[in-house]
Amino acid sequence: MREANLYRKTNETEVSLSLNLDGTGTYQVDTGVGFLDHMLELFSKHSLIDLNVKAKGDLQVDNHHLVEDVGIVLGQALLQALGDCKGINRYGFFLLPMDESLSLVALDLSGRIYLAYDVAFNEGKIGQFETDLVEEFFRAVTANAKMTMHVKLLHGSNNHHIAESIFKGFARSLKEAVKIGNEAAGVPSTKGIL
16 A cells, blocks of 8 residues: 655644545645645545645744645655655646636656746735745655656636645646556666666
């Protein structure tokens, strides 16, 4: 089974997260940050990755520490669940429309860390959620999952739709990349490892 169950505790946050890459998109998410919960639920549903997240943190400061640490733990869990990566597609990309918003997300489960993020929000917040935390979240995920990811907003004016387009695009891209589909059933790299 391609599963992971992780726990991280710092002086600022406490995060418990489990996932199953071969799930059906069921989720239980409670981070104390409503918009993040919504994005993680979308991620689970559209990636078909079962996800359970329970997190708490110093929200009296702001949402930054909690959002970043959830990204860290999600990235670590993805890396652990992937194991040796034998048989996976490795690459995934998706062009995701969400009403007026259109995002391109492409990723490579390469073992190499890189995030290209070209997204401009119109406002600094979506409700109480700081829009710059979307980039911080994905920076934490890519670094800890050891993946390369490109995120580009092609069009959008509604901040909620922009964020939703990105998270759903990430979900659909990851769904394709983690899928077992390599006919050779080996590691999809001439190096022999990822």
